Amino acid sequence: MPKFLSCRTVVHAAVAVAGLVGVGAAVAQDRDSAILKRGADLATAGDCVACHTAPGGKAFAGGLVISSPMGGIVSSNITPDKTTGIGEYTESDFAKALRQGIRKDGAHLYPAMPYPSYSAITDADIHAMYEYFMHGVQPVTQTNPKTGLNFPFNIRAMMIGWNLLFGGPSPKTLDAQHMSQIERGRYLADALEHCGTCHTPRNFLLAERGSEYLGGATLAGWYAPNITSSVRSGIGDWSEGDLVQYLRSGSVPGRSQAAGMMGEAIEHSLSKLSDDDLHAIAVYIKQVPAIENSPGDRARDRYGSAQSILDIQKPKLDREDALFPMDGKRIYVNNCAACHGLDGAGAADHFTPSLFSNAVVGAPNPDNLIMAIVHGVDRDANGQHVLMPGFGPDSDVQRLSDRDVANLVNYLTETFGSGDHHVTADYVLTARNGGPLPGLVRNLPYLVSGVMVAVLTVIALIVLWVMRRARRAIID
């Protein structure tokens, strides 16, 4: 059923059942269920469940720790439980939390909650989501740990200033069903799916840079790539069909496949959207103004070709207490080739992808390749559960050292991608620990001391001023 249910459908359905039961009751009941369904679809499009459910926990009961450069942010219980959830929220409380990032108790949320995107959600859709969360979700009594960010980020009131500077757009006033396809795509991509939250780079104060909308950004060790219409830097040569297939399944053989947070977004949200919605998003994304920021000479999914079969002989068998050191090629042969092939072509039926013509391998930035190797791929979407095991420190298949991963990445990018990326073991370590810290956090000691200097200066001026007044008073 399309997410944007037309009023006409509801009326027809209501009229159809009106003859059987009391007219008023039937209409009310039917409208209720239609609103609940629409609210559920909107919650899916907004991917609320991804953050508000702990691994193995009850849906929407929160407790997932979202790691941020400032510390761990714990998602809240958004079931309608009256004590531990949002059962006491009015619709206006709910709207304020979604659009402005302000809790019922007045405290400010951190923008890990994408309220700068949700701010554009229409009143009608807020209403439907509210109805769904109040009446369509099972209340769960679950108290989650408190978010504990490092100083000074633990001062929630700081968000007041941030919100003044970077708060999101006003709610759309147009009814969803009256939007054109491209408007609907934009509404879905910006307000609900919040693509820019990951794909748009952020400024020093961690707000999205409008001028580089969807131009690609680092993200907790991963890289959300440029998805503008640039042919060389973005996805300008992807067809609408390619995009729809990717958003629905996470895989377009010969182009790319989703892992990490994009895999989750596809699993929990995008794969569940209607065809109409996916096409709307694709049509909108395809016309986002190009941002040229790739050093490569072609699109990242246009590098490489099948390799001739590698020589896998060696002079004698290794004993565990006297192992030969492994170079990138040998690491590839013994960890990757059993599925991706000695030639890198993957499986004929694309059950395992080829490593050439693969955006993850061909990308100018090696982060996603590193993270896919370390953490693997685990994506259950569109009826297919794809699992590539990770090769990081907790792997049950093979635990590669950071040095091994670096050598492997360099071998892969040289052999199947745009050239040796000269990744180091330290770089791999940083990536799997969540990537480099943003400038704001990195420079915090200097900033704090800067603020201290400023505060002391102000105090000194005040003291000076008071003393002058006092002296003047004495003189007077």
Add this chain to the structure above:
Amino acid sequence: MNSSNSLSADVVIVGSGVAGASIANVLARAGLSVIVLEAGPRIDRQHILENFRASENKGAYQLPYPPVPWAMHPPDQGSPNGYLHTTGPDGAAYQQGYLRVLGGTTWHWAGCAWRYLPSDFEIQSRYGVGRDWAISYNDLEPFYYQAEVMMGVAGPNMDVDDLGSPRSHDYPMKEVPLSYAAEQFRKLIHEKTPYRVVHEPQARNTRPYDKRPTCEGNNNCMPLCPIGAMYNGIHSVNHAEAAGARIIPDAVVYRLETDSSNKKVTAVHYYDPDKNSYRVTGKYFVVAAHCIESAKLLLLSADEKNPRGIANSSDQVGRNMMDHTGVQLAFMSGDDSLWPGRGPLLTSIIDTFRDGPWRSERGAYLVHMVDDNQVDFATGLAIAKGYVGKELEEQIRYGSAHAVRLFSHNEGIADPNNRLTLSKTHKDVLGIPHPEVYYKLPDYTVKSCDHTKELFKELMVLMHGTDPQWTPGYFPQCHPSGSTIMGKDPTNSVVDHECRTHDHENLFVASSAVFSSVGTGNITLTIAALALRVADSLKREMLHA
């Protein structure tokens, strides 16, 4: 001995294979302190895989695992070797392959995960042969299921095939699909014979399971699954380690020590590769070091109080050595191409002769149509026939598509004369004697093998086969069992119904060593189920003490 050479834990486990590792995992998760001592080294899948690819003899499953001097294991199954010495009329049928490495021998099993039949536990009372277990199938059933969940077993539910072992739950995963060759074979058997071919239960992923991928049919399950789709003991080692168990590789246990009353084990002693000695004390001890090494260790620990070895007042330690004995025939089918060697090694089995009233006379057996790559066999045959040039290539192509390999698992039976002892002539670098086994095939097993040979001949005729190649004699299936046999009577058995030794109340054995009969199915799932049952006993006893 300084203090760093002294260690202590609630539970000390000797051996890190599927048995030891799964006990360690359960107990560590229950909050107990656990030390696991493994004689062999920690090994890496990537190096073993490279060894396999670089080795010429792909069928030599021990070859990619070169042993270290301080923890020798046999260099290859079925060939005379310098570590496991065999004597007796059928010594050649007892040259077992097994691994002494972290994670144990399931590094190179084929993943066949059978439950025993209820009758396998009661062959003496039902058929008047061999020995009954001190437990019944029903006692073990819940732990069979736990073991299937732990390993991730894909098997046929009742609506697909009834394998004869009643189940309280469905298999955790849908059965492995039959390979093309197995599908053709099954069609033929079902149309033309009274026998049946069933899906073999496999500890192999048919969907992502336990963060490991789905099987992609690389076909070298033995000697190593290259992608981790098949369960290996190392996965339980990893889980145990993550739960807080302390795993110590390269720790060769050479002695168990008892208290003055001799009722309790107080410590184990181990050597590191440089022969520095360490003493590890604990409240409970589990010997989970494979049938052969477990018996070897108990015998090796003989002292004044235990002159025949630890837990050996019955003189049954090292006796009753059993196995599944194999008969093998390869031939060229005269029918359509089968293209063996696609998909996992074993997906199907003939289980018609797994049980029946005739078990009072002869052993039961299972028959595999082994689905491995037959290029080797086809090439050898074509060269032997004198083909050269283009004809040689054609013959290899034809043979690779038509070769059929049948082998059997024939039931052994407990005979105290089939016995493991410590070698008087051979010692390893640490001065520890090698194991030595006297083996004479029981008539019960020979009769079973004779029956199998007749069946193989019948199947070859059915497939219009030519060029029969019988593997000479009998070969071991590497399922040694019985060396610390289970029983109710302390005078003729080593462990009781809980796998606790009759002699020492805090010492358990977790291994096929405790089997009272060996049935026909591969032994690993039963080892794992018994181990999980030991873990359950220990947990209840220790947490409620």
